Amino acid sequence: MKRTLIYLLIGILFGIIMFKSEAASWFRIYEMFKFEAFHMYGIIGTAVFLGVVTIALIKRFKIKSFYGEQVHFPPKQKSFARYAIGGILFGLGWALAGACPGPMFTLLGAGFLPIIIVIVASLLGTFVYGLLRDKLPH
Amino acid sequence: MEWIYEPWPWYISGFMIALVMFLLIMVGKNFGMSGNLRTICTICGSGKKVDFFRFDWKSQRWNLTVVLGAIIGGFIAHQFLTVEATVALNPDTVSDLQLLGFENAGKTYMPEELFSSAVFTDPKNIILLVIGGFLVGFGARYAGGCTSGHAISGLSNLQLPSLIAVIGFFIGGLTMIHLIFPLLF
Numbered sequence: 001m002k003r004t005l006i007y008l009l010i011g012i013l014f015g016i017i018m019f020k021s022e023a024a025s026w027f028r029i030y031e032m033f034k035f036e037a038f039h040m041y042g043i044i045g046t047a048v049f050l051g052v053v054t055i056a057l058i059k060r061f062k063i064k065s066f067y068g069e070q071v072h073f074p075p076k077q078k079s080f081a082r083y084a085i086g087g088i089l090f091g092l093g094w095a096l097a098g099a100c101p102g103p104m105f106t107l108l109g110a111g112f113l114p115i116i117i118v119i120v121a122s123l124l125g126t127f128v129y130g131l132l133r134d135k136l137p138h
Numbered sequence: 139m140e141w142i143y144e145p146w147p148w149y150i151s152g153f154m155i156a157l158v159m160f161l162l163i164m165v166g167k168n169f170g171m172s173g174n175l176r177t178i179c180t181i182c183g184s185g186k187k188v189d190f191f192r193f194d195w196k197s198q199r200w201n202l203t204v205v206l207g208a209i210i211g212g213f214i215a216h217q218f219l220t221v222e223a224t225v226a227l228n229p230d231t232v233s234d235l236q237l238l239g240f241e242n243a244g245k246t247y248m249p250e251e252l253f254s255s256a257v258f259t260d261p262k263n264i265i266l267l268v269i270g271g272f273l274v275g276f277g278a279r280y281a282g283g284c285t286s287g288h289a290i291s292g293l294s295n296l297q298l299p300s301l302i303a304v305i306g307f308f309i310g311g312l313t314m315i316h317l318i319f320p321l322l323f
Contacts, residue, residue, distance in 0.1 A: 003165065003200070004199075004200070004203055006165055007165070007167075007200045007201075007203040007204050007207065008203050008204075008206060008207045008210075009207065010158060010161050010162060010165075010204055010207060011203060011204035011205060011206060011207015011208045011210070011211065012207040012208075012210050012211040012214065013154070013157075013158060013161075013207070013211065014155075014158045014204065014207065014208050014211060015207060015208035015209065015210060015211015015212045015213075015214070015215065016211040016212075016214055016215040016219065017146075017151060017154045017155060017158065017211075018208065018211070018212070019211065019212050019215035019216060019219075019220070020142075020145065020146040020151070020215050020219060020220070021145075021146050021148070021150075021151030021154070021155075022145055022146075022225050022247075023151065024212070025225050025247050025248060026248050026249055026252065026253065027225045027227055027231070027235070027243060027244075027247075027248070027249065028225060028227075029311075030231065030235065030315060031227050031228060031231045032311075033308075033311045033312055033314070033315040033316075034230075034231055034234065034315060036227075036228040036230050036231045036234075037227070037228045037231070038148070039148050040148075041148075042147075042148030042149065042151075042152060043148045043151045043152045043155065044152070044289060044290070045152065046148060046149055046151075046152020046153060046155075046156070047151075047152040047153075047155040047156045047159070047290050047294075048289070048290060048293045048294055049152075050152070050153060050156035051156050051159055051290060051291070051293070051294025051295075052293070052294050052296065054156060054159070054160050054163075054294070055163075055294050055295050058163065065163070065164050065165060065166040066164050066165055066166075067165070067166060069166050071163055071164075071166070073295050074168075075295075075297065076282065076283075076292060076297045076298075076299035076300060077282070077299065078298075078299065079299065080302060082280055082281060082282065083281050083282070083288075083299045083300075083302035083303040083306060084302055084303075084305075084306050085280060085281075085306070086276075086277050086278070086279070086280030086281025086282070086303065086306065087277065087281045087288075087302065087303040087304065087305065087306020087307050087309070087310065088277070088306045088307075088309050088310040088313075089273050089276055089277030089280060089281075089310060090273065090274060090276075090277025090278050090280075090281055090284060090303075090306070090307055090310060091277070091306060091307040091308060091309060091310020091311040091312075091313070091314070092273050092277070092310040092311070092313060092314045092318075093269070093270045093271065093272065093273025093274035093275075093276075093277055093310075094270075094273075094274060094285070094307060094310070094311055095310065095311040095312075095314035095315050096266060096269060096270035096273070096314050096318075097267060097270025097271050097273075097274055098248075098252075098270075099270075099274070100171070100172075100274060100278075100284050100285040100286075101171040101172040101174065101175060101274065101275075101278055101284045101285075101286070102171035102208060102284075102285070102286055104271075104274075105171075105205050105208045105209045105212065106208050106209065106211060106212035106215075107212060107248070107253075108209055108212065109208070109209035109210055109211065109212030109213035109214075109216070110212040110213060110215065110216035110247075111213070111216060112247075112248050112253045113255055114252065114253045114254070114255070114257040114258065114267060115253065117257075117264060117267040117268060117271065118267050118268075118270060118271035118274070119271065120271070121267065121268040121269070121270070121271025121272045121274075121275065122175055122271040122272065122274045122275030122278075123175055123178055123179055123182075123275060124271075124272055124275065125175075125271065125272035125273060125274065125275025125276035125277070125279075126172075126175040126176055126179050126275040126276065126278070126279050127179050127184055127188070127191075127275075128272075128276055129190075129275070129276045129279040129280055130176070130179065130184060130188040130189075130190035130191050130279070131187075131188050131190075133190050136280065
């Protein structure tokens with residue numbers, strides 16, 4: 001129960017960040033792919049830079065979680081096709097819908113109701129991937 | 139604290155995203171949003187037809203809780219932490235968008251043409267949102283992650299597969315905006 005509340009609070013923080021950073025704005029995604037502003041590159045760059053340092057420190061000093069458990073960083077499965085093809089398809093959708101799987105929920109909360117169409121379609125896309133998975137190169 | 143009502147600069151936003159990832163790691167979880175789409179498919183019964191969705195979704199309840207928070211956070215940010223939801227775009231971007239027919243570029247948070255309720259009676263734009271959403275869902279699962287799972291978590295953990303995926307995200311995004319948008323709008 002207490003942990004659930006913590007997850008909820010982290011999610012609320014995440015939602016506020018996505019909205020206030022404008023990473024949830026369709027316009028900012030368009031501007032990023034036009035290379036006409038530093039904003040989104042600054043956000044992602046800062047997050048990745050701090051993320052690299054943070055994870056390196058956690059590994060180096062074997063820092064335990066708040067609950068005293070070992071922290072795991074599962075490595076991604078080695079492959080090329082799935083990341084390249086899946087990544088390109090994701091990018092096409094990201095630029096068109098202007099929203100990725102976190103911000104789309106933030107936009108729902110912010111009251112942009114047509115995002116429901118995007119969310120339902122993304123569930124359908126996930127389902128169709130599951131359906132075709134064995135036939136796709138991975 | 140006045141800054142909180144203004145759009146947040148990139149360095150604060152980037153720091154806060156890294157903080158979210160750090161907090162999730164420190165509660166023994168990981169930062170990745172698109173996995174929730176699979177979990178929701180499973181809850182809706184997809185496991186009856188497709189093996190990929192046959193897993194114990196309850197193990198992912200924590201991440202659904204994060205998503206619920208992201209919805210609430212969007213509500214709070216828009217209703218209580220924003221005075222004027224405009225996006226200060228590059229003037230060149232604004233004129234590009236106006237040429238494409240997005241009249242309120244730079245004046246609102248989202249384009250009215252795609253995200254006002256008028257869309258519900260506009261078949262062309264409904265189809266575009268459906269295609270966009272479908273590709274996001276399909277592509278994220280195929281690539282095994284999205285912006286949070288690959289671009290933030292994966293790159294932070296120096297994962298080569300995540301770098302391939304992120305390069306893919308950009309190839310797709312650039313293709314859509316530079317080559318396909320002129321045909322669509």
